[in-house]
Amino acid sequence: MAPPKPHKILMVAEKPSIALSIASALSGGHMSTRRGGSSTEVHEFNGTFRGSNAQYKVTSVIGHVFSVDFPAKYQDWTVTDPLDLFQAPILKAESNPKAHIRRHLSQEARDCGHLVLWLDCDREGENICFEVVECTGFHGNEARRRVYRARFSSVTEKDILKAMDNLVEPNEDEARAVDARQEIDLKVGVAFTRFQTSYFQGKYGNLDSRVISYGPCQTPTLGFCVQRYLQINTFKPEKFWALHPYITHNGYELQLEWERNKLFDLDVAVMFQNLVMEDGIVEVTDISEKQESKSRPSGLNTVNLLKVASSALGFGPQMAMQLAERLYTQGFISYPRTESTAYPSSFDFKSTLGMQTNNPTWGDYVQKLLDDGFHRPRSGTDAGDHPPITPMRAANEDMLGNDAWKLYQYVCQHFIGTVSPDCKYVRNKVEFSIGGEIFRCIGQHVIVKGFTSIMPWLAVNEKNLPQFKKGEKIEVSKVELYEGETSPPDYLSESELISLMEKNGIGTDASIPVHINNICERNFVQVQAGRKLVPTALGISLIRGYQCIDPDLCLPDIRSFIEQQITLVAKGQVDHSRVVEHVLQQFKQKFIYFVKQIENMDALFEAQFSPLADSGRALSKCGKCLRYMKYISTQPSRMYCGTCEEVYYLPQKGTIKLYKELTCPLDNFELLIFSLAGPEGKSFPLCPYCYNSPPFEGIDTLFGATKTSSTGKLGKGAGMPCFLCPHPTCPHSLIAQGVCACPECSGTLVLDPVSAPKWRLYCNMCNCLVYLPQGAHKISTTRDRCPECESTILEVDFNKKTTPLLDGSTLYTGCILCDELLHSLVEMKHGKSFFKRMGSRGRGRGSGRGGFRGRGRGGKWDDPKMSFRDF
């Protein structure tokens, strides 16, 4: 009899690093690893499961497998009323279709009898559990194929083994709470964002933002910055006065601090000054000495790393995370995304310290710690995720580069700090009395530097006091009446903002950097020197507007309200759909009210921004009314016809000029020339009307369309320039300006009409560039085709002085592929095949493949046999 087949068990973690840890712990390191069908690895080993032999496969997802969005019919901003979004259905689609996680899980699960979910032990992890279950095709309650949930409190061997022995079921309520949050965030965020973007962008010309977004996290984040701004702006400085008596004792001159600190009434201050001056003698009334201690830090978590990176190292959160991520993947530090500040009991401090003994800066200190005995870190909080961020390998600046080195140094210093002694110092306080008023002096003397020797910026300042005796009387040398003025706080620092967000539950350690980045990118705030966040006119108008209409919208409570509601779902107290419905109902009411009251916010915008009609400068004529339209250069750049009240979007991120007052034969609009920046940026003509409403069917690749537009939605600024236009006779169309097929893609090489004197062709699909004879006076396309390869024949007017023509003449026509002279003057940029094929094989005829790809379907032309391929 053959032995019974061992069970196959699939285990899935939230990220590759945890899959590896789990597999290593459970296999004792005896495993084999293969690349799965997609992007995540699979670790395999044999073991036992519930007393029987088992084959284990451990793999992972990469965060959420799915994310929610609206169906296609709700994607068009111009067609969907944002109010309808509250009732719209939502879809789950794979977050990262290219990673093929769904396929991967489904394939790996096929031959497995059991599924064990090792997702992170938080709500999001619980939600991903059910995403994984869906992908694997396991069904909850089948007796033969069971789904288990491993609950681990840290990613250590001990906890992993313990979790394996105590498998439970995934918690559907917690997962459904996340579903609820996703739906609420999506509907509320998108509805408000679309409404206010459309409202304000259609009205003002100098609004410098493509999207005026709203979100229950980003908006309160902005709120914090604006709140501080308003505090500064409404601040009224007040004068105050303080008494500063001076004494000289044992050779020290000493300024005494007044117990009343400061007074805001000059007369009263002067009265006290007289009192003190009249007395003129200080009496020592009390001397005390107390030992104080400053605790060493607890372990470093992500949020604290981000705060230090911003305030001390000058790195923004996004940058800091990038650097940390790189240090992690290169093995210099441990996993940088963690909430925990407590170390697992099994943490090996000794060997982590041991790696640092050769460091030129702190090596000796670390060696001494090892020799004298280091301390255990202060107990922090254990969030059950990863251990605090610690160094894993010794490094030097050359290995890491300047920025990463700074961050690495901090991680090391912090870690060494956590196992150093506390800082101990003595605090001396001497109290004095002069004319019945109480004054004091405070001295500090450090006994044990402890962790402050490795983190010197936290050191306690030494301040020596001369010896005093109780009852001693000393003459006052002078009494200064100090006049000061209260000053406003500074702009909110990024580090303060991170603290506020953390305290108010806005975002998570991973999303805090994203929210801050968002409000910067949307032009609501700017990061200024010292990483201070200064709100822009747009950011201020928005927040003040919410404050006028419905302050809830920008208060941090809006997030806690949602969290508190979905917690009811997580605890199984209220049904998921009832909570979603209830919360959305409330937000819908808020939305309706907001729309009704938008004029109140608009009043603030009117004071800051100029209406479209007053914006921009006259540039080109409208084909409908024949009046000048204005060019509005702020993003999204566009043309505005004040007479027709029409907006025509333009290609973004380049410069726009009038094109020789030429007009489009289809609609009479004056043509424009768009140029991308840089010496290799292409320039092309476009008609503002055709660009926005392509006149021919079947132009499926528009310029500026995002590559991921699988849903068919297009961004502002995508459109049809003349180089895509199949107009048969217009001198600017693809038909007139196209020369031959692109050697790199299915596009067509088109003459850049304003590239003199560095004449060139560019591809209308990819970034392929071909340089034509340089320095020519003029190069233009003709209506003739090459009889050999059907490329468009070019006419070149060489410069008199530099003409390559032997008889000194300047005019020449020919095919750039088949004409020996022209071809020898052509040079390829971006891409190799053009040059190589031409060079190695000489000129030949087209093979019959290729041609004017990229022109519209149903063209009237014979398929021109023009290709560089297959020579």
Place this chain on the structure above:
DNA sequence: GCAAGGTC
């Protein structure tokens, strides 16, 4: 073009 959450 839009949210926030995960991870790379």
